Amino acid sequence: MTTLPTLGEWQPIGAGSQEPEPRPEDVRRIAELEQQVRDLQAAAEEPKPMAKQKAGFDGWSLRIALAATIGLTASGEFALAELAGWARELAWLLPVAIDVYVVQAFRRHRDVAQALVLMVLANAVYHLAAAGLFGVSASGRPEWWLIVGVAAIAPFVMWRIHRMSVPQRKKPAVERSQEQPQTLTETPSERAHAAAPERPAERSPKAPSERPDRPQSERGRKPSSERPSGAQKKPKKSGGASAKKSTTVLRRERARRLYDELGRRPEWTEIRDALVADKLADKDVSRPTIQRVRDAIERDEPALAALGTDNVRALNDQTKTA
Template identity: 45%
Template sequence: MASRRKPQPRRTPAAATTESKPAAKKPVTPVQTQAAEAAAEALIADARNKADEIHTKARDEHARLTAEAEEAGENLRRTVAAEVDRLLDDARREASSIRSDAEAESGELQAQAELAAQRTEKAAQSRADLLHEAAVADADKLATDARERADRIGSLAAEEAERVVNAAKQESEQLLDEARTAADKGRAIVDKANADAGHIVEEAKGLRARTLASADREAKSIREAARAETEKKEKRDDALDTWSARAVIVGAVGLTASGEYELARMVGFDARVAWLLPLVIDVYVVQAFRRHRDILQAISLTIAANVVFHLADKGLFGVEKVKAGHEPQWWLIALVASVASLILWRMHLITRPQATAAVVGEAPVEPPVGARDERVERPKEAPNKAPGERAQQRPSERPKTPKSERPPERRERAQPKAKKSAQKPLGERRHERVEALYAELGKRPEWTDIRDALAAEKLADKSISRSSCQRIRDAVEADKPHLVATGSANVRPITGS
C-alpha cells in the first residue's frame, strides 16, 4: 500500500491572526465578534467533515480490500478445482485410451492367434491394471499437489488480505488520530476565540457605559445651558413686556391727562383742584389695568373725556357760542362733575373682596378668565378692604382666606368653600388641558395650540401671552418629563422675539 500523506489542518485567517498577535487587544465591534464566531464554527464543521470523510474512506478501503482478498481466494479455489478436474479428466482419458489400445491389441492378437489370446489377455489385463494403478496414483498425486498448491495460495491470499486489512486499520486509526488532533486544535481555537470575544464584549460594555455616561453629562450640561438661556430670555421678555406696558400706560396717561385737566377747567373747576380730575381718572385706569377689572370702562372714560374736550374746544359738542367764545352746557358740567363720584364707586367695587359683595347682595366683579395669572402667587397677601370697613371690623371678625384660594397679585378674591369643592384650581385645570394636547396632537404643542385650547375651554383669554403659554408647558413637562421627547423635532423655546 502506498503511504498516504498526512493532511495538514487548514489554517483560517482568523486562526492565523489569533496565533500571530495574541497580545493585541483592540476594541472589537459586534460585527467582528460575529465573524470570529462564524469562523470558529466553520473550522469546527470543517474538521468534523474531514474526520467523517477520512473515516468513510478508511471503511470503504477496508471493505474493498476485504472484497478483493475474498475474490482472490475464491478465484484461486476455482482455479485449483478446475486444475484438479482437468488432471482427473486427462488421467481418465489416458486410462480410457490405454484400455482402448489394450482392447484393440488384445482383439488383433485374438484374431491372429486364438491360442495366444488367453496369454495376451492376461498380460494385457495385468498391464492395464498396472497402468490403471499408475494413472490413479498420478491422479492422486496431481490432486494432492493441486490441493497443496491451493492451500498455499489460500494461505498467501489470507495473509495478504490480513496484512491489507491491518494496514487499512492502522491508516484509518492514524487518520482518526489526526482528525481528533485537528478537532482538539479547532476546539482550542474556538475556546480562545470565545475568550477573546468575551474580553471584547466586556471592553465594548465598558466603552458603551463610559460613552453613555459622557453623553448623559454632556446632554445634562446642554440642557442646563439651554434652560439658563431660556430663563434669561424669559426674564428679558418679561421685563420688556412689563416695561413696554408701563411705558405705554405712562405715555397714555400723560397724553390724556392734559385733555382731562383742560376739560375740568372748561366746566369751571379752579386751577388749584382741576388737576385732581386727571389724577382720579389715571389712578382708576392704573388700578383697572393692574386688577384686570373695569378695563373697558376706564379706557372708555379716558376716551370720552378727551374727545369731549377737543370737540367742545372747537365748539362742536356740549358748548354754546357766546361773545367771549364758548360756554359749556349744563349737562356737560353735570357729567364732568359726577366723574369723580362714579370713579369712587367703581374703585369701591373692584377693590373689595367677593365675599363682601355677596353679603351686600351685589354681583361680584369677576376678572377676565385667566388674565395674567401667570405671575408668582403671593400667598400671604390679604384681601383689600375699604378703610371704613377695615376700621369697623375687629381682628376676630375679619374673614380668613386659605392660602390655596388666594389669587396671584391680589387679582382673584377668596372663593366660598362650596365653590372650591365643586371644581379644581384654575392652574391644575390648565395643566390637565395642556397635558392632553400632547396626545391629541401627537407632538409637542406650540404656544398657539396652548392658547387656542385654553381659550376654547374658557381657561384663559385669547390674548394670553406667549411667555405665559411656555411657563404652563414647562410646568407640565417638569411633572411629566417623558412628554419632552414627544415630537423632539418641534422642541424650541418660546420667547418674545
C-alpha cells in the first residue's frame, strides 16, 4: 500500500531543480546575431553615396547638347562684342564670361533667372543689330548706348559671380519678447475675484429703471474700509486667490475716494486722470472702461449716483458753506 508523504516532506515544484547552463554554441550564436543586428543598424544610419551614372548614350547625349547650346550662344555673344568695337583677340572673353556664369548658376541653383535673361538678351540684341533693326545707324555703325550696354556686361557678371560665391546664411528667427504690454483687460485671477457670488444680505435692491446687468467679470467689490459698521464682512478667499489686491480693485478704491474728494459725482475724465496719476491705467484708456468702474461703485452704493444731480450738488454746496 502506497503511503502519502508528510507535510514536512512536501517541496515546491522546481525547488530542487536548477536552471541548465547555456551551451557554448548557443552563446556564440546569440553573439553573432547581435553583431549582425548592429551592423545592419550602422549601415542604415550611414548616408548612402549617390550612385554614379554610367557614361552611356544618355550621359554623352546630354554633354553634346550642352556643348552645342554653349557654342551657338557663344557665337552670338562673340559677334556682339566685335560689333561693339572690341578687338577680335579680346572679344572671345565675353562669351566665356556669360556662359561660365550661366553654367555655375545652374549648378549652384542661384541666379538662374538673371543668367538666362543675360544670355537671351545678348544673342537677341546681336541678331537684331545684324539685321539693322535695333541699336545700329543707317550706315551699320552701333549706337553709343549699345556700346555702353555691351561694356556693362562684364561688370554685371563679375558682381553676380561675387554674390554667388558668398555662402547663403540662414535668417535668424526673430525673438519675441515674452513681456506683454500692460493692458486694461482683466486677468483670469481678477475675473475670478470679481465673479465671486455675493451673499443675498449684501446685495442692494435694484429698481426696474436702473441700468441693465453687466457681466459678472465687471462687477466690483466694495473695499472693507468703506463698508457700513453693521454690514457683515465677507470671508477671505483661500486657495489660489492672491493676497495682493488686483488692479481692478485698486481702480475702484481710487475712484471711490474721488467721490469724497470732490463732494459730487465725478466725470469720467476726472476718474481717468486720477487713475493715470496713480499709474493704475494708461493715458489712452477708453471711456467704457472708466464707465464700468463707476457703475460698479454706484451699484454697491446707489446713493452716490444721485450726487450727479443739480439738487444734490446745491445741497452739498450749502452744507459746506454753513
